[in-house]
Amino acid sequence: MAIATCEQFADLDDDDRLFAEALVARGWDVAPRVWDDPAVDWGRFDRVVIRSTWTYHERPDAYRAWLEGFRAAPGRLWNPPDAVLANVHKGYLLDLEREGVPIVPTEVAKGGGAVALADVLARRGWDRAVVKPAISAGAANTWKVSDDxxxxxxxxxxxxxxxRLLRDATVDQDMLIQPYLPEIASGGEWSLIFLGGAYSHALTKTPAEGDFRVQSQHGGTITGAEPPAWIVEQAAKVTATVAAPLLYARVDGVERDGRFLLMELEINEPYLGLAHAPGSADRLADALVAATSP
Incomplete structure (x- = not known):
């Protein structure tokens, strides 16, 4: 078993170590491997699980090629390569919206285009917004827009x-424009984790004072939490939109006006918060064993 990671976490992060220990306890020989290390022979592994490939957004074409390499061996890569390939570009949000999933309102500014940010804000009626790359991780190259x-x-x-920043950014990449959501600062962003297709646990993520980014590297706080049943039900409906079987999924969203609005459906390399939920590493390992059994 290979756990795919990145160079920064070549020996795995704390969460992935819990998963690796659970796999070893079930008889697997587990080895961390950096996804873009050319010396790695991925064909020698019976299974490969994507976990901390958190540099994929820096080399998206190389990452797509890496995923494509697993298509010839169905069942070797988890999550499945087709599902992950469809999830790399966050424009999938618009596809989910067309399927009836309530999402945070989203505009895609195409690379090479000439989107005028002021026109988008005026048309949408947004006085504050967040701009981010369509292929991103860790809130890289993400900023808040406000004249206040x-x-x-x-x-x-x-x-x-x-x-001006948006025009420069869209020279060679797609960008997303979304309204700023004050609910994230006041109540936090929900992350609901599903393992083997079943709801496992949830986290809330809140930004540091004066910030809007919830990631820990930007001062955000992550805590275990119990969501109301209706939010779990809404999140489960989101995961059901994916036709492929999933080993793991994280549904990120915010509660607004009595609705759960999807921010992201993470099935590529989401942080799963296993350390915040006792037994969840075992549940993930059991789900993998079940998914890979003959």
Whole structure:
């Protein structure tokens, strides 16, 4: 068994170590391997599980090629390569919206295009927004848009500067524009984790004071939490939109006006918060054993 990771976590992060220990306890020989290390012979592994490939957004074409390499061996890569390939570009949100999934309103600014940010904000009626790459991880190259002088904080720029930044960013990549959601600062972003198709546990992620990014590297706080049943039901409906069987999925969203709005359906390389939920590493290992049994 190979656990696919990145160079920064070549020896696995704490969460992945819990998973590896659970696999070893079930008789697997487990080895961490860096996804873009050319010396790795992926064909020698019976199974490969994507976990901390958190540099994929820096080399998306190479990452897609790496995923494509597993198509000839169905059942070797988890999650399945077709499902992950469809999940790399966050434009999938618009596909889910067309299927009836309530999402955070999203505009895609195509690379090589000429999207005027001010026009988008005026048409949508957004006085504040968040701009991010369509292929991204860890809130890289993500910023907040606001003309309010009181709207302080890191990586927050006015509309004029943000418009220039967006034009520069879309020279060679697609970008997403979404409204800023104050609910994330006040109540936190939900992350609901599904293992082997079944709901396992949930996390809330809140940003540091004055920030809008929930990732821990930006000062965000992650805690275990118990979501209301209706949010679990809504999240389960989101995972059901994926035709392929999934080993893991993380449904990120926010509660607004009594609705659960999807922010991301993470089936590529999501942090699963196993350390926040006793028994979840065992559940993930059991799900893998069940998925790979003859």
């Amino acid at each position: 002088p009181a709207d302080h904080g890191p990586v927050c720029f006015d509309v004029a500067r943000s418009g």
